[in-house]
Amino acid sequence: MKSILKRTGIIVFLLLAFSIAQGQHKVQQIIPEKTRVLFVLDGSGSMEALWGKDESRMDVAKRILVRLVDSLRVNPNLELALRVYGHRYSRQANNCQDSKLEVPFAPKNHNTIINKIKEIRPKGVTPITFSLQQAANDFPTAQGYRNVLILITDGIESCGADPCAASIELQRKGVFLKPFVIGLGIQGGKALDCVGKYIDSQSSTSFNKVLNESIETTFAKTSVSVELLDGNNQPTETNINVTFLNNATGTPAYEFVHYRDKLGRPDSVMVDPVLSYDIVVNTLPPVVRKNVNIENGKHNVINIPAPQGSLVVRSEARGNSFLVLVHEKGKSELLNQQRSAESYRYLAGDYEIETLTLPRRLFTVSIETGKTKTITLPPTGLVNINTISGGYGSLFEILENGQTKWVCNLAENASQHSYNLLPGSYKIAFRVKQAGGSKYTAIKNFEIKSGQTLNISMF
Incomplete structure (x- = not known):
């Protein structure tokens, strides 16, 4: 009896696996006959x-x-x-x-x-x-x-x-x-x-x-294949989400993840010839082709340049995880947020990178076609600050030219503060809540090195 149940379970599992596999290859976007x-x-x-x-x-x-x-x-x-x-x-x-x-x-x-x-x-x-x-x-x-x-x-x-x-x-x-x-x-x-x-x-x-x-x-039976071109105008880019928008309404009509077979050929997509389309290649940033000319009743090949390279921002030390903000150079809108050590692909071009470390670091980088741009930050050090009681204060970085740059505020209601800081020179300015005037502000300079743990008492 157990062997019969076991064989039945195997058959059910195989049938389920087959149906899932079939579902994965099923074309979801079908034009009604x-x-x-x-x-x-x-x-x-x-x-x-x-x-x-x-x-x-x-x-x-x-x-x-x-x-x-x-x-x-x-x-x-x-x-x-x-x-x-x-x-x-x-x-x-x-x-x-x-x-x-x-x-x-x-x-x-x-x-x-x-x-x-x-x-x-x-x-x-x-x-x-x-x-x-x-x-x-x-x-x-x-x-x-x-x-x-x-x-x-x-x-x-x-x-x-x-x-x-x-x-x-x-x-x-x-x-x-x-x-x-x-x-x-x-x-x-x-x-x-x-x-x-x-x-x-x-x-x-x-x-x-x-x-x-x-x-x-x-x-009319109309089909389209999209050739995504690299920096050498060769159709090698792939595995990117592509959206055909109804250009009258701006809503998606067809959407697929671009695919190339073993011979490098992109697959074909049947589209409704009644509509007019804008094509969006969902790279970072996206490539948009407006009012694409699609000839009805034939197969259309559309070439869209989408050259990409990769960006990795990491720390030399393991476990120092942080977020990275990516903007197109000269634009204020946030393009992407990625984690340290994570590789992300971007269109070839110039970008401004901000690491959400303490202190933050800003970089301008050029992404090149088919290449990986890597930014490496040194390991942080740990500073523990004892302020005796709660109060008001800030942490500043001291730059090479002697100027200071705000890093963060100290928590008002805490007396113990810990920060992972990039190597460099810093200054703390702090006054306890009970102090009767600004003259009781304490100033302390310190330097932190990679991997170092530093304990600082303000009073």
Whole structure:
């Protein structure tokens, strides 16, 4: 019986170990195979304007959009919906809530969408912001879909609201990915660039092209590999956390620890082609590449210089542990805090180092690619100070030029004080609490050597 239990335990252990190993290699950041596309169509009165010789903007939009929706029947991983604004009330009514989900998401609803598109008659104003906010309720909550919004408009917001802020907020909440905004000959259409990826179409031909390209982008298989270059522009840097940020919201879209195989090749990462990205290489300090140009539907290789070297600050004596503050040269912001004897990698460059020893020491160092910069401090000595009773006083370092530099204050309510000090010359200035004047201040100079224990009595 014991042998059976033992064998069973071994099997369970092996299965658990296998599942853990599998989990470690599992790709966590997966692009859903299914996509929802919400068309948000401008039905405002200005869509009646001629666009070309004998067609209005609405006629062109209807013709091309109907053809596109009809062609998407063959994609089983796609669901469509249609929202229209500015089509139910006249311009004089100035109804800034004139927006309606005319056809909700559903499988095989192409005919319903086509018929509804054909019915639309331009009438009113352009409540883009309200329509975006309402679109948050248009996408079903079921998981496993990418939500894409395509806005087709011939005008900018006419209701005094902020479509850019609304779009970014909804993207941050994960309601939809970065929208496509297709402008139909808009004057000042770049004002909508912050709503999403703005594409200007100046004719019916270009509208057909950009609308089809927008749809193709949503399905393009796009991958990226990042080459991290050393100081010789060779792709040898690796094992660094890399983050792809959605550059509209600033939030992480993909994150991974950079890897190179035995042949020195970086692995590939599948990215969603709908988004635009900033890439952050999380070195110290980080390297940021803004608005990275990623070509949809192909493999992209992105070269980012990230040359690094190492810094070690240590004591000659074991057990003398202390903290080290690291700043980029000329910058006040703290870059990193590391412990003594700990090796940290930094971008090649100049840094200012401060050791939290007594007294503190400041260094300016240059980190070189592929090299380790080591700063070594001498062993400390121990000074024990007896002040008889509590009082007020400070410890100063006496510099080579005779000037003094404050090191620390003595504890007010203690009569025994112990400090590990770097070798050097020092001075104590102290007055007991009960003393009746500053003339009772005691001054004592002393020198401490590495490894020395020194006992000092102030009175």
